[in-house]
Amino acid sequence: MLEKEVLKLLAFAGVKTDESKLERPTQKEFGDIAFPCFELAKIERRNPVEIARNLQSKIKIPADSVVERIEANGGYVNFFYNYSKFSEKVLLSLEKRPKNELKEKILVEFSHPNPVHAMHIGHARGTFLGDSLCSIFDYLGYKVVRANLMNDVGLQVAKLVVAYEMWAKNKKIKGKPDFWLWQYYVKFHEEAKIKPELEEKAHEMLRKFEIIHDKKVSAVWNKVVRLVMKGFEETYKKLGLKFDVYFFESDYRKSGKKLVERALKKKLAFKSSEGAIVTNLEKYGIPNTVLLRSDGTGLYITSDLGMTVYRFEKYNLDKSVWVVSSQQNLYFKQLFKLLELLGFNWAKNCYHFSFEHINLPEGKMSSREGRALMLDEVIAKIVEMAKEEVAKRNKSISEKEKQKLAEQIGIGALKYTIVRIEPENLITFDWKQMLSFDGNTGPYIQYAHTRCNSILKKAKKWKKVYAAIELKHEEKNLISTLARFNDIVAESAAMMKPHLICNYLYDLTTALNNFYEKCPVLKAESSQQKNFRLTLVDATKEVLKQGMQLVGMEAPERM
Numbered sequence: 001m002l003e004k005e006v007l008k009l010l011a012f013a014g015v016k017t018d019e020s021k022l023e024r025p026t027q028k029e030f031g032d033i034a035f036p037c038f039e040l041a042k043i044e045r046r047n048p049v050e051i052a053r054n055l056q057s058k059i060k061i062p063a064d065s066v067v068e069r070i071e072a073n074g075g076y077v078n079f080f081y082n083y084s085k086f087s088e089k090v091l092l093s094l095e096k097r098p099k100n101e102l103k104e105k106i107l108v109e110f111s112h113p114n115p116v117h118a119m120h121i122g123h124a125r126g127t128f129l130g131d132s133l134c135s136i137f138d139y140l141g142y143k144v145v146r147a148n149l150m151n152d153v154g155l156q157v158a159k160l161v162v163a164y165e166m167w168a169k170n171k172k173i174k175g176k177p178d179f180w181l182w183q184y185y186v187k188f189h190e191e192a193k194i195k196p197e198l199e200e201k202a203h204e205m206l207r208k209f210e211i212i213h214d215k216k217v218s219a220v221w222n223k224v225v226r227l228v229m230k231g232f233e234e235t236y237k238k239l240g241l242k243f244d245v246y247f248f249e250s251d252y253r254k255s256g257k258k259l260v261e262r263a264l265k266k267k268l269a270f271k272s273s274e275g276a277i278v279t280n281l282e283k284y285g286i287p288n289t290v291l292l293r294s295d296g297t298g299l300y301i302t303s304d305l306g307m308t309v310y311r312f313e314k315y316n317l318d319k320s321v322w323v324v325s326s327q328q329n330l331y332f333k334q335l336f337k338l339l340e341l342l343g344f345n346w347a348k349n350c351y352h353f354s355f356e357h358i359n360l361p362e363g364k365m366s367s368r369e370g371r372a373l374m375l376d377e378v379i380a381k382i383v384e385m386a387k388e389e390v391a392k393r394n395k396s397i398s399e400k401e402k403q404k405l406a407e408q409i410g411i412g413a414l415k416y417t418i419v420r421i422e423p424e425n426l427i428t429f430d431w432k433q434m435l436s437f438d439g440n441t442g443p444y445i446q447y448a449h450t451r452c453n454s455i456l457k458k459a460k461k462w463k464k465v466y467a468a469i470e471l472k473h474e475e476k477n478l479i480s481t482l483a484r485f486n487d488i489v490a491e492s493a494a495m496m497k498p499h500l501i502c503n504y505l506y507d508l509t510t511a512l513n514n515f516y517e518k519c520p521v522l523k524a525e526s527s528q529q530k531n532f533r534l535t536l537v538d539a540t541k542e543v544l545k546q547g548m549q550l551v552g553m554e555a556p557e558r559m
Contacts, residue, residue: 023076034077090482132552312346323355387402
């Protein structure tokens with residue numbers, strides 16, 4: 001909001017620029033927003049001090065502007081705001097959600113755990129990032145389809161089906177079904193080291209399911225996948241996650257194979273000497289990849305071709321986003337390029353949201369070897385740790401309330417810890433700082449919300465006042481920070497970077513704490529000042545709550 005007003009005034013003076021060229025001075029004597037003239041000086045071959053003075057004389061401030069005055073200082077044009085007008089504009093604008101006139105429809109595919117074992121902590125990153133991205137798009141008014149993919153056809157599932165048939169078929173399920181089946185998946189890989197024929201058995205199981213469509217195999221296969229998915233649903237429920245649609249890879253093998261035939265006819269693919277069908281993408285600077293194995297069975301890309309066409313046609317999409325780890329960067333280049341070459345114009349609206357993995361302090365995880373930190377275990381531990389903290393601070397509340405608070409704080413801490421890291425950076429999972437009430441953590445943000453709630457409860461009766469005559473620096477800073485909220489949300493959507501919301505929440509919480517320390521609210525000097533500050537606190541509470549929801553967190557009323 002601040003930046004847009006400045007850009008408008010600069011445009012009147014003949015300067016076309018964008019927000020990235022504006023600066024926020026750290027010292028208040030240099031204004032609220034500064035425009036450096038050094039780039040213009042290079043282009044115009046003039047002194048930046050002269051340009052700044054010239055711009056100051058050219059810019060005329062309209063009567064309704066929130067800019068109070070302009071000063072040229074060195075090579076900068078500094079803009080000072082009328083905070084009485086500005087606060088009113090900001091606080092009123094925050095009571096309305098931004099309107100999106102485009103009404104674009106976006107499908108976001110995220111989470112997609114392998115239906116062979118319970119989700120581990122590595123799955124949490126794509127799951128939380130995808131959920132946050134959907135919430136951000138939804139807030140801005142887009143029509144969002146939350147999708148999850150089950151890779152239910154492939155060699156890894158075939159191995160679990162073989163393991164189930166050999167060791168688990170007649171046994172009673174103990175505990176969560178995804179955990180229960182995982183032990184047999186691990187057992188298969190242990191046994192296969194000394195019995196290589198098990199690998200051949202898995203290949204044959206896959207052939208019977210995909211090529212022959214054996215009814216008995218299909219029945220067992222689908223039963224195993226559904227059992228694992230039942231476990232997933234329990235985990236998603238704990239995390240407060242829901243999906244609009246589940247896609248199953250097996251449903252799109254047939255349509256995908258037709259597109260492979262089409263690629264062959266258009267010479268976008270060829271048959272290798274071993275009999276596999278391979279893409280012909282090297283002339284486009286992209287390595288080739290196998291589309292069909294020599295035995296006729298497909299791969300991920302086979303189904304993805306058919307599935308992507310189905311999505312755009314079924315949902316009339318404007319955009320489709322895949323939230324998948326960086327290990328698949330090349331894969332998505334291959335998929336999108338092939339779709340483009342096959343003549344689908346919407347291929348340019350396919351996006352890969354790439355992110356790095358989560359590692360344990362001791363190194364990479366391996367689900368096959370049983371060396372993984374499972375997401376359910378993390379949830380249970382973090383909630384238990386949060387419950388201990390809640391019990392210390394709230395001795396009088398019921399056990400049920402303690403549990404609810406512990407879940408809000410613990411799961412919120414987990415989500416915030418993961419979402420706040422830039423997607424392109426690796427995460428080494430660490431328990432130490434996650435539940436801290438200090439620093440850039442989930443509980444720190446949640447506590448700020450409860451502080452606002454406490455102040456408002458103590459105030460009892462009050463009325464909203466949107467403008468104030470004289471404001472302290474801390475009040476101005478809080479208003480300026482609140483003004484950035486909708487722009488930050490829009491930026492995080494455009495760049496597909498949910499961590500920007502976390503950065504903002506931390507800035508807002510810091511601004512609130514500084515305000516709280518320097519500006520008495522309930523003991524303000526006048527009723528006008530008290531009501532204005534309560535209005536500020538109320539707006540901050542709502543923005544904190546909305547921001548937390550955008551990264552998947554709940555906003556507890558007390559802590």
